[in-house]
Amino acid sequence: MDVRKKLSERFAGVEGGLFSNVTKADVGDGFSAMGKDKVTLMGWADPFYPDPSIPEHIKQVMIEEIQNGFPSHYIMPSGSLALRERVAKKLKQKNHLDVDPKRNILITPGSDSGLFYAMAVLLDQGDEVLVPDPSYPNNFLDPKLLGATAVSVPLAHDDGYSLDIEAFQAALTSRTKAVVLTHPNNPTTTVFRKENLEVLAEFVIKNDLMLVVDQAFEDSVFDDIEFITPASLPGMWERTITVFSISKGMGLSGFRVGYIAACDQIMDAMYGAAVNVLGASNTLAQLGAIAAFDAPDFIDPYIQSFDYRRKKAFEIFGSVPGVKIEMPESGFYCWVDVSGLGDSTDVMNYLVQEAKVAVNDGKNYGKQGNGHLRIIHGCLGSDEEAVLTMRRMADALVKYPKRNGE
Numbered sequence: 001m002d003v004r005k006k007l008s009e010r011f012a013g014v015e016g017g018l019f020s021n022v023t024k025a026d027v028g029d030g031f032s033a034m035g036k037d038k039v040t041l042m043g044w045a046d047p048f049y050p051d052p053s054i055p056e057h058i059k060q061v062m063i064e065e066i067q068n069g070f071p072s073h074y075i076m077p078s079g080s081l082a083l084r085e086r087v088a089k090k091l092k093q094k095n096h097l098d099v100d101p102k103r104n105i106l107i108t109p110g111s112d113s114g115l116f117y118a119m120a121v122l123l124d125q126g127d128e129v130l131v132p133d134p135s136y137p138n139n140f141l142d143p144k145l146l147g148a149t150a151v152s153v154p155l156a157h158d159d160g161y162s163l164d165i166e167a168f169q170a171a172l173t174s175r176t177k178a179v180v181l182t183h184p185n186n187p188t189t190t191v192f193r194k195e196n197l198e199v200l201a202e203f204v205i206k207n208d209l210m211l212v213v214d215q216a217f218e219d220s221v222f223d224d225i226e227f228i229t230p231a232s233l234p235g236m237w238e239r240t241i242t243v244f245s246i247s248k249g250m251g252l253s254g255f256r257v258g259y260i261a262a263c264d265q266i267m268d269a270m271y272g273a274a275v276n277v278l279g280a281s282n283t284l285a286q287l288g289a290i291a292a293f294d295a296p297d298f299i300d301p302y303i304q305s306f307d308y309r310r311k312k313a314f315e316i317f318g319s320v321p322g323v324k325i326e327m328p329e330s331g332f333y334c335w336v337d338v339s340g341l342g343d344s345t346d347v348m349n350y351l352v353q354e355a356k357v358a359v360n361d362g363k364n365y366g367k368q369g370n371g372h373l374r375i376i377h378g379c380l381g382s383d384e385e386a387v388l389t390m391r392r393m394a395d396a397l398v399k400y401p402k403r404n405g406e
């Protein structure tokens with residue numbers, strides 16, 4: 001019996017590496033097995049991985065909580081109210097969203113599940129979702145898993161990967177239900193500018209659409225670029241579901257804590273089904289997250305480190321003939337154009353062999369990702385080690401044997 005035929009059509013073609021060699025960083029066990037083979041992993045968007053990154057004050061709170069015994073119990077499916085209160089304060093200060101922690105915030109087990117839930121609450125079978133390309137792979141897969149279709153809307157390097165509203169207009173059909181935005185964009189690092197987001201908001205409102213925004217990387221935005229939360233733009237609060245994470249900015253990816261902000265009507269449905277879909281996030285981790293929000297200054301040195309590393313990445317990869325890189329605008333990764341060397345999958349595999357470093361093939365981020373690599377410079381505990389590893393990659397790339405056109 002071919003049991004695969006029993007699987008839902010929505011999951012057809014999804015591979016986890018049991019029957020094929022999947023090299024995507026976040027699929028199956030293949031990537032972590034490379035780590036055991038002494039390959040340095042720079043393809044997981046996980047700050048300082050594999051070095052420890054729980055600040056002392058958070059660790060202390062969690063140890064005390066374990067000693068008190070409470071974390072062995074469920075927390076309510078919408079999340080700890082104390083955490084939602086801290087989040088509401090942060091949403092007001094940073095995101096200019098004035099929300100009620102009892103009505104407009106949902107704590108999720110990380111933002112990947114939050115993103116999926118945000119799409120699940122909006123999408124019906126046959127709906128179409130406009131997805132800027134390149135962007136986060138979930139934006140393409142999640143709609144498919146929900147029976148909808150992700151329609152790729154190209155972003156162009158020469159336009160600074162900004163949102164091209166004419167391209168959105170061209171992709172619009174009577175079935176279009178929503179736009180999904182990763183802002184700042186992963187993998188290009190683009191921070192969408194205010195004017196660009198205002199035009200997107202106009203497009204969303206004019207065409208009676210919804211917007212899902214993933215702001216997982218909002219904490220590290222460089223060069224004083226103004227960061228705008230689209231839900232705060234006029235007319236957008238009720239049309240937007242915003243997904244956040246403590247994994248990236250706070251370096252607490254293993255806690256599995258994210259949160260969603262949305263209006264009453266959307267949140268009512270989300271609260272209603274949260275127990276069935278999400279269960280609840282980890283109780284102890286939420287207590288740790290409260291401690292993180294209470295004293296968040298620990299992230300300042302993280303941002304300084306990411307800033308230093310992005311400049312080094314720009315310098316190191318920019319000096320390799322045939323390789324192009326723009327100065328990253330956000331996050332702790334860089335988007336490197338290796339099309340001058342050859343096919344990006346070949347270049348990625350070559351780096352594993354020659355430099356013993358694993359990075360991401362740009363093809364995972366949409367059609368426009370062809371010819372690119374995403375390199376996470378924010379991995380590894382010390383700046384020195386990150387820089388040395390990037391130099392090792394650059395030295396290997398200089399010697400890349402099959403240069404295009406040579």
Ligand SMILES: Cc1ncc(COP(=O)(O)O)c(C=O)c1O
Nearest residue numbers: 045110111112136186216245247
């Ligand atoms: C853009 C983006 N959104 C969401 C996530 C998910 O993060 P988490 O589930 O740890 O909150 C990631 C992780 O790589 C990401 O890159």
